[in-house]
Amino acid sequence: MNPTDLTRAVITPTNAPGLKRVRQLGSQLSSVLWDKLCFDPSGARLLAKADSRLRWWNLDAATDVPSGSVELKMEPIEALFHGSNHIVTAGPPVAEAAVTWRPRLMAFSTTDGSLWREETLSAPAIGLAMSRDGMLLAILERGEALLWDVAGWKRIRDLLGVQWQASVKACAFSRDSRFAAVIVTYYDHDQAALYLWDLKASSHPWVHPLGFQFAAGVAFHPTRPLLVARGVHEVVVMDVHERRVLRTFTDFTHYVSNVDFSPDGEWMVSASDNHGFALYHFDTGEVLFSHSDDSELPTGDAISSPDGRLIACAQGDGTVGLWSTESALR
Numbered sequence: 001m002n003p004t005d006l007t008r009a010v011i012t013p014t015n016a017p018g019l020k021r022v023r024q025l026g027s028q029l030s031s032v033l034w035d036k037l038c039f040d041p042s043g044a045r046l047l048a049k050a051d052s053r054l055r056w057w058n059l060d061a062a063t064d065v066p067s068g069s070v071e072l073k074m075e076p077i078e079a080l081f082h083g084s085n086h087i088v089t090a091g092p093p094v095a096e097a098a099v100t101w102r103p104r105l106m107a108f109s110t111t112d113g114s115l116w117r118e119e120t121l122s123a124p125a126i127g128l129a130m131s132r133d134g135m136l137l138a139i140l141e142r143g144e145a146l147l148w149d150v151a152g153w154k155r156i157r158d159l160l161g162v163q164w165q166a167s168v169k170a171c172a173f174s175r176d177s178r179f180a181a182v183i184v185t186y187y188d189h190d191q192a193a194l195y196l197w198d199l200k201a202s203s204h205p206w207v208h209p210l211g212f213q214f215a216a217g218v219a220f221h222p223t224r225p226l227l228v229a230r231g232v233h234e235v236v237v238m239d240v241h242e243r244r245v246l247r248t249f250t251d252f253t254h255y256v257s258n259v260d261f262s263p264d265g266e267w268m269v270s271a272s273d274n275h276g277f278a279l280y281h282f283d284t285g286e287v288l289f290s291h292s293d294d295s296e297l298p299t300g301d302a303i304s305s306p307d308g309r310l311i312a313c314a315q316g317d318g319t320v321g322l323w324s325t326e327s328a329l330r
Contacts, residue, residue, distance in 0.1 A: 008309040008310065008324045008325070009309065009324070009325045010307065010308045010309055011262065011267070011279075011304075011308055011309065011310075011311065011324070011325055012266065012267075013266055013267055013281050013288050015325045016267065016279050016288040016289045016325075017288065017289055018325045019279075019289050019291070019311065019323045019324065019325055020323065020324065020325070021321045021322065021323050022322055022323065022324045023064060023321070023322040024064065024315075024319050024320070024321055024322070025046070025048075025057050025064045025066075025319060025320040025321075025322065026048070026055060026057070026064065026065070026066055026318060026319045026320055027065075027318070027319065028317040028318050028319060029050060029053075029317065029318025035048050035049065035050045035299075035300025035301060035314030035315075035318070035320070036048070036049040036078055036079065036300060036301050036314070037049075037300065037301040037302075037303050037312050037313075037314050037320065038079065038080050038081055038303070039081070039303065039305050039306055039312070040081040040083065040084045041081070041083065041084065041132070041306060042084055042306065043059070043305045043306040043307050043309075043310070044058065044059055044060055044084065045057065045058055045059065045067075045081065045084055045110065046059060046312055046320065047079055047080075047081055047087060048300075048314060048320055049076065049078070049079040049089075050300075050314075050318055051075050052071060052072045052073065052074055052075045052076070052091075053069065053070070053071050053072070054069060054070045054071075054072070054079050054087065054089065054108070055068070055069045056068050056069070056087065056110060057320075059322075067110075068110055068111070068112065068113045069113060070087075070108055070113045072089075072091050072092065073091070073092040074091060074092045075091070076089040076090055076091035076125075077090060077091075077124075077125055077126055077127060077128060077168075078090070078125075078127070078128040078129075080128060080129070080130040080136075081110075081130070082107065082130060082134055082136075082150045082151070083134070084110065085109065085110055085111070086107045086108065086109060086110060086116055086150075087107065087108045087110060088105070088106070088107045088128070088130065088136060088150055089105075089106055089108075089128070090103065090104065090105050090106065090121065090124070090125035090128060090138065091103065091104065091106065091125075092104065102120045102121070103120075103121045103123065103124045103125065104118045104119065104120060104121060105118065105119045105120075105121055105125070105136075105138070105148065106118045107150065107153075117153050119153065121138070121140060122140060122142065122144065123140040123141040123142040123144065124140070124141045125138050125139065125140055125141075126139050126140065126141050126167075126168045127139035127168035127169075127170070127171045127182060128171060129170075129171035129172050129173055129180065130150070130173070131173035131177040131180075132173070132175065132177060133177050134149070134150050134151050135147055135148065135149060135150070135156065135173070135177060136148040136149075136150050137159075137171050137173065137180050137182075139162065139168050139171060139182060143162050143163055143165075144158065144162055145158065145159035145161075145162040145182075146158050146159065147159065147180075147199070157202075159180070159197055159205070160202065160203065160204045160205070161195070161197075161204035161205045161207070162195075165186065165187045165188060166184035166185060166186045166187060166193075167184060167185045167186075167187065167215075168182060168183075168184050169183050169184065169185065169192075169215035169216060169217065169218075170182070170183050170215070170216075170217045170218045170258070170259075171218070172218050172219055172220055172227070173220070174220040174225075174227075174240065175220060175222050175223075177199065178198065178199055178200055179196060179197065179198060179199065179220065179227075179240050180196075180197045180199055181194060181195065181196045181197075181218050181220065181227055181229075182194070182195040182218070183195075183210075183215045183216075183217065183218040183229050183230075184215060185213070185214060185215045190213045191209055191210065191211070191212070191213060192209075192210045192212055192213060192214065192215035192229075192231060193207055193208060193209050193210055194206075194207070194208045194210055194218065194229045194236075194238070195207055196208070196227070196240060196243070206243050208238070208243075208245075210229055210231065210234075210236055211234075211236075212231035212232075212233075212234045213231070214231055214232045215229075215230075215231060216230040216231055216232050216256050216257055216258060216259065216270070217229075217230045217256075217257070217258040217259035217260075217270070218230065218259070219259050219260055219261050219268070220240070220261075221261060221265045221282070222261050222262075222263055222264065222265045223264065223265045224265060225239060225240045225241050226238065226239060226240065226246070227240055228259055228261075228268065230256060230258075230259040230270065232255050232256055232257070233250055233251055233252050233254075233255065233256075234248065234249075234250055235248060235249050235250070235251070235280075235285065236248050249285035251278075251280070251285070251287065253278075253287070253290075254270065254272035254273070254278050254287075254290065255272060255273035256270035256271060256272050256273075256278070257270070257271045257272070257273070257299070257300075257301075258270055258271050258301045258302065258303075260301075260302070260303040260304050261282070261304065262304050262308045263304065263306060263307065263308040264308065265282055266281070266282060266283075267279050267280060267281055267282055267288060268280045268282055269302045269303065269304055269311055270302060271299045271300060271301055271302040271313065271314070272290070272292075272299065273299075275292055275293040275299050275315075275316055276290065276291035276292040276293055276299060276313065277290070277291055277299065277302035277311065277313050278290040278291075279311075291313075291323075293315060293316065299313065299314060299315060299316055300313075300314030300315075300316075301313075301314050302314070309324060310322050310323065310324055311323040311324075
């Protein structure tokens with residue numbers, strides 16, 4: 001398959017059973033812990049975070065070797081594209097300008113991996129999310145949350161209501177950047193919860209106990225005012241305007257670790273503990289496709305490309321698989 005082929009079909013509930021792995025990016029790593037993946041807004045670049053290493057690929061290139069990489073001093077919680085030219089992450093001090101005992105918000109160039117900007121944080125970041133308009137939501141270890149303007153490299157404002165002692169599993173913005181959501185698991189009791197902010201208001205978030213113990217992911221529907229909070233087996237669908245649960249469903253076949261939507265919201269994809277991923281019909285919860293590598297190595301994220309033509313899956317050996325439909329070979 002030509003890596004630059006743009007005739008790939010959009011993945012739909014109808015053709016999802018024909019998904020096949022069409023590329024494998026990168027080389028195997030000796031040890032990998034929970035790869036995190038991110039496409040840039042154009043879908044032309046893919047970023048993978050494996051332990052303390054960041055790697056990214058130009059998917060239009062004819063090679064599956066990373067086009068850039070950065071090795072950090074310790075593992076960051078997340079790494080995200082800001083546009084196509086920069087990667088934003090949080091972690092330890094980097095370069096001579098950094099203060100040795102203070103964590104940093106960092107931005108790197110995708111051209112050569114050089115440090116573009118950095119800023120001292122008040123505490124380690126335990127959650128990050130990027131909006132379409134370039135705002136960054138950062139959740140800090142001391143119970144702080146802030147909005148950050150990445151383009152202007154400045155703090156916008158703090159978010160109210162962050163008072164938990166919890167493990168943050170995932171953060172997300174709504175497509176229109178009006179809402180921000182965080183899914184957490186509390187340290188002091190066995191229940192996950194959702195925090196939802198209306199960013200047009202300066203109010204405390206809506207906090208909703210989810211009724212399950214282990215949080216897996218959170219994602220906003222791309223075309224409807226809905227969001228999904230995902231447990232390892234449970235799915236809760238909520239109306240963000242009315243602040244109420246619309247429906248739930250359970251999948252005991254897969255033990256999932258993240259959730260992402262197709263661009264039209266018809267299907268969701270999640271990585272699973274059987275070392276692969278599964279696609280679900282959003283309206284019915286039906287499993288449309290599932291894959292297992294039959295490996296003992298854990299799988300990281302599984303995500304949709306911005307155009308819905310590819311699924312990227314962080315494989316347990318440190319490589320990243322790209323999946324498309326059979327019609328992609330036309």
